[in-house]
Amino acid sequence: MRDLVFAAYLLGLIGLALKRPFLLLRVYAYIDIVSPQRLSYFLLNAIPISAITFALAFGAWLLVDDKADSRFSWRQIIMCVLLVWCGYTTLHADFPIEATAKWDWVWKSLVFAIFLPLTLRTKLRIEALALTLVLCASSIIVTGGIKTALSGGGYGVLNLMVENNSGLYESSIISTVAIAIIPLILWLAKHGTIFPPGRAVRLYAFALCGACLLIPVGTEARTGLLCIAMLIGMMLLHSERRILYGAGIAAAALIAIPFLPSSFTSRMNTIESYQSDTSASTRLAVWQWTWDYAKQHPGGGGFDAYRSNSFTYDMMQDTGTPTAPRIERVRVTDKARAYHNSYFEVLGEQGYFGFALWMLLQIVSLGRTTAIYRRYRRDPASDKAWIAPLALALMQGHLVYLLGAMFVGIAYQPFVFMLLAMQIGLSTYLARKRWEEEHTPIFGKPPLSDDVLPKYGKRVDPGGKSNVPAGQPTGVMGGKRDRHPIIDV
DSSP, X not given: OHHHHHHHHHHHHHHHHTTSTHHHHHHHHHHHHHOGGGGOSXXXXXXXXXXXXXXXXXXXXXXXXXXXXXXXXXXHHHHHHHHHHHHHHHHTOSSHHHHHHHHHHHHXXXXXXXXXXXXXXXXXXXXXXXXXXXXXXXXXXHHHHHHHHHHTSOOSSOOSSOOSOOGGXXXXXXXXXXXXXXXXXXXXXXXXXXXXXXXXXXXHHHHHHHHHHHHHHHHTOHHHHHHHHHHHHHHHHTOTTHHHHHHHHHHHHHHHGGGSOHHHHHHHHTTXXXXXXXXXXXXXXXXXXXXXXXXHOTTOOOTTGGGGOEEEEXXXXXXXXXXXXXXXXXXXXXXXXXXXXXXXXXXXXXXXXXXXXXXXXXXXXXXXXXXXXXXXXXXXXXXXXXXXXXXXXXXXXXXXXHHHTTTSOOTTOHHHHHHHHHHHHHHHHHHHHHHHHXXXXXXXXXXXXXXXXXXXXXXXXXXXXOEEEXXXXXXXXXXXXXXXXXEEO
8 A cells, every 4th residue: 555655646746747847856856865665565666766757857857948047067077077987996896796786876866966956047946956855854854853752762773664774764864964954944944935934834944953953862873963063053153142042052952961861871972982882993993994995095996895894903891890890901803894984985985086076076065155155145135135044054064964974974875965966056046147147238128037937938027027938048138148158166
């Protein structure tokens, strides 16, 4: 029965997308994030729904969508080079079978992130993608938050009908993502137009933020606690009442501590005593091994190169009793341990060149988004009031991701690459709008709004007096316009 429900739901979404093809991109994002095929026993697993949906989305964009306003970014070029390099290392991987299995989803993540910004031509589409990412992640977060709140926390494993730790269903990954999207949730609650700001929208947004904060408690993921601390610091930094809010947050944290499960507080205490924690000790050993491996293999070992690691390390272990504690140094031998760090993951698998590309992508994206925030934060125009807050939300989410990436292997996580694609889409959209403003003649026809789309393929001017075909330029001089630059940062 569940298979039939999911199948009918997906067919319904695809049916709606036949009228508005941009919805196909949102359907693909839903499939890539939530992975409904993993919740199916047979029906959805028997067909490649992800590949089919992407093919439909790309075909609709290629055949139907207006591409006159599409711009290509240098960040997309970096991802193209990274894609080619990952393909090369896969062909020469230390473990060809395992590397091919990871390549099967990594290339999809990169290709979709390269393609997605080309479709984000309007503010409405950027908002729609942000809303899709938040709602898809919330389908996991809300369930986990409710279970944590009702049980008092301490689940340790976020089991949402999916037994494996793939996608967002792994505890550290969902904890990082849950905290990273909080700024985006707050932006939608204040500046969203699909669901206009109101009491119901704000109430749901605050409840969802609460569920996001509960995820690290329910999963007992130490990564989530660090991400919360970082996000609070960044939000206070950009707050006009940081002292008042900071005091309130500190008081709330102190009040909440007695209500936290003992298993959670015990696990959080291991952040300081890493030498007695098996997980932390193995991670340090793996990172050291990866550093040495990269020196011997500067071109990387391909995906899952960690399978060749083997090391021996010392760990402090309590071998006594509660009344007579005794700490001893224990010699431990381990092998084939995962990286648990995105930076070392890329370094070990893709070598110095791949690592440089990946880091360059992060740095350029952060730098560009920060520049957008600084440019528009004091812009008095009311129609641009949403830009700086969105740039700030994306920047904060990106930094939270980079912190979480230090403790979990999410270097190619599709959800994160969609956030990167949104940053690129925002940048290219604003670059096009600035170009149109600069090239609009003084006595010419003013640019039309591209944010009001009553029907796919049509644009409506702010006065609602004329319908203009989607291919019609917005900045006009003698019925034509000079083509804007197609390359952006």
